[in-house]
Amino acid sequence: MGSSRLQADVGLLRVGMSVAMVAIFVVDLTVPQAWHDAPGALDAPLVFVCAYLVVRFVHLGVYSVAAGRDAGLHRQIAIAWIPVAANAPLHGLGAPAGGCPARYTVLIMRAVQCTRFGGPDVLDLVQVPEPVAGDGQLLVDVVAAGVNFADTSRIAGSYRPVPDLPFIPGTEVVGRTTDGRRVLAPIFGGGGFAERAVVEDADAVVVPDGVGDAEALALLVQGLTAWHLLKSCARMRCGETIVVNAAAGGVGSLAVQLAKHFGAGRVIATASTDARRDLVLSLGADVAVSSEAAGYAERVLDANDGMPVDIVLDSIGGRVFSAGLGILANFGRLITFGNASREGNPPVDPGALADRNTAVMGFWLRPALTVPGTYAEPLAEMFALTAAGVLQPVVDAAYPLADARRAFDDVIARRTTGKVTLRP
Numbered sequence: 001m002g003s004s005r006l007q008a009d010v011g012l013l014r015v016g017m018s019v020a021m022v023a024i025f026v027v028d029l030t031v032p033q034a035w036h037d038a039p040g041a042l043d044a045p046l047v048f049v050c051a052y053l054v055v056r057f058v059h060l061g062v063y064s065v066a067a068g069r070d071a072g073l074h075r076q077i078a079i080a081w082i083p084v085a086a087n088a089p090l091h092g093l094g095a096p097a098g099g100c101p102a103r104y105t106v107l108i109m110r111a112v113q114c115t116r117f118g119g120p121d122v123l124d125l126v127q128v129p130e131p132v133a134g135d136g137q138l139l140v141d142v143v144a145a146g147v148n149f150a151d152t153s154r155i156a157g158s159y160r161p162v163p164d165l166p167f168i169p170g171t172e173v174v175g176r177t178t179d180g181r182r183v184l185a186p187i188f189g190g191g192g193f194a195e196r197a198v199v200e201d202a203d204a205v206v207v208p209d210g211v212g213d214a215e216a217l218a219l220l221v222q223g224l225t226a227w228h229l230l231k232s233c234a235r236m237r238c239g240e241t242i243v244v245n246a247a248a249g250g251v252g253s254l255a256v257q258l259a260k261h262f263g264a265g266r267v268i269a270t271a272s273t274d275a276r277r278d279l280v281l282s283l284g285a286d287v288a289v290s291s292e293a294a295g296y297a298e299r300v301l302d303a304n305d306g307m308p309v310d311i312v313l314d315s316i317g318g319r320v321f322s323a324g325l326g327i328l329a330n331f332g333r334l335i336t337f338g339n340a341s342r343e344g345n346p347p348v349d350p351g352a353l354a355d356r357n358t359a360v361m362g363f364w365l366r367p368a369l370t371v372p373g374t375y376a377e378p379l380a381e382m383f384a385l386t387a388a389g390v391l392q393p394v395v396d397a398a399y400p401l402a403d404a405r406r407a408f409d410d411v412i413a414r415r416t417t418g419k420v421t422l423r424p
Contacts, residue, residue: 110424111194112404115166117157120408125401128168131191131198138201140175140183144398145192146217147407147420148172148250149340154190155408169193170422172220174213182207184216184379188366193404195424205379210387218393218419219382222250225337225365226258227378229313232368233335233361238263240310243300243327245291245320246340248276248417253283253394255313260284261390268303270296272414279417283392293319293341297327308332318343328358337363394418 107130116122133139151169153159170192174184184207185199207216229251230236242259246252247269259267269285271277277288287303290296296319300309308329314321315338325334325348339345348360369375385391396418399407403422410416 109195110401111168112170112401112422113166113168114155114163117155117165119156120152120405120412122155123169123404123408125404128194130196133198136201137198138177138183138185138204139196139198140173140177140185140204142173142175142192142195142197142424143182144174144213144217144421144423145170145194145197146172146214146221147399147411147422148221149338149411150221152408152412163190170197172217173197173199174207174216175199177204182213184220186220186369193401193422195401203375205376208383208387211383212395214395214398214419214421215386215393216383217421218250218254218395219379219386221365222419223254223382223393224369224375224378225251225363226255227382228365228368228374229255229335229337229363230258230262230311231378232374233363234311234313234333236262236264236311239265241266241268241304241307241329243268243270243309243312243324244280244285245270245312245314245316245324247271247280247285247288248394249315250394250419251315251337252313253280253418254391256280256283256285257391261385266304268300268309270300276417279394283394291316291320293323296320296323300324300327311335313337315340317341318346322346325352325358325360328356331357331359333359333361335361335363396420398423400424 108127109130111126111128112123113126113128114122115124131139148171150159151171154163154169168191170190171188172184172186173192174182175197176182181204183199183204185204187197187199191197207213211219230242234242236242236259242255242264244252244255244259244267247256248271252269252271256267256269266287267285269277269280269288270291271280271288272291277290280288289299289303293316301307308327310329310332312324312328312332312334314324314334314336317336317339318341320341321334321336328334353359382391386393394417396416397407397410398421401422401424407420407422411420
């Protein structure tokens with residue numbers, strides 16, 4: 001058992017052998033010292049174990065609960081349940097034969113959970129059962145979990161598909177397998193903001209020694225998004241002019257660098273502050289201008305010597321989307337992959353597109369990765385570029401798991417630049 005694990009040893013005693021029975025659970029909680037020292041840290045596990053046994057095992061409710069504290073690191077709970085069928089297995093446990101006592105172990109971990117939709121205040125640090133890996137899956141000790149802007153939409157209930165409540169956010173992790181490998185993997189169903197997570201074995205990619213945890217996380221959702229925006233969507237060609245909106249963000253900062261690496265003739269970056277514009281210039285952008293919607297088209301055209309541009313990568317949406325569409329050259333492409341402005345989706349006139357043979361394309365990473373060759377191969381390419389120093393993922397703050405609310409606040413308020421991570 002790891003030093004941060006909380007273990008609940010569940011003893012089950014069956015009494016009554018007719019058509020009905022009463023199941024009595026005695027739970028011994030073995031709590032790590034770090035939890036024991038924290039004020040109130042032992043209260044939540046007690047409540048949790050009661051609720052967990054009700055929901056998972058019996059589904060009928062608590063008849064009586066008694067709780068007490070032993071000296072040291074143990075607490076005990078005796079839970080008596082209303083009668084259930086004597087021969088029915090208890091969900092997840094099975095019934096011991098002949099009424100003999102049986103013991104089961106429930107391993108409990110810390111996780112960030114969302115129980116209702118809203119802002120960062122809906123995130124709570126809770127104790128939940130460790131997930132169990134099934135066939136073709138791996139249980140990993142989470143070293144770091146990535147925080148993306150899309151996560152703020154998930155907890156708000158505005159991201160598709162809308163998750164069922166309650167849920168553990170977090171769609172990308174770097175973790176250690178039981179055999180010691182450091183792997184990077186997506187968890188599109190969530191579950192990453194926790195001490196342990198289950199990932200698909202087929203999705204787990206070993207992180208090379210020359211790439212850090214936060215760098216690897218930056219290359220997963222954000223790096224693959226940047227790669228596919230340029231390669232799969234825009235089909236950029238050498239010498240083309242690329243505009244990257246919100247270029248100081250996780251996707252934008254990598255898109256600037258990859259565009260230069262892929263041979264762009266000119267990369268025009270937009271960003272909200274002088275410091276962010278200085279950053280993207282240091283990453284290889286040829287010109288950096290303000291991302292403000294007012295005057296956007298004029299600034300970008302001036303940065304390109306008055307000429308329209310070939311490609312616009314836009315995650316801002318709203319008025320910036322509309323302005324970007326108006327500055328495309330003949331056969332120009334605008335790729336939309338977000339709506340950070342939350343101004344809504346402006347209408348697109350197909351006739352206006354035909355006037356200059358322009359195109360609008362949307363991008364979402366999750367379905368893109370179902371196409372062969374779109375996952376491990378681009379990641380391997382970006383790992384090699386990062387290890388060689390050609391690609392420099394921008395890494396921001398690493399927050400403790402308990403500070404998830406603060407991390408989300410900073411992401412929403414745009415106080416972060418580059419990759420934000422949570423560390424258990």
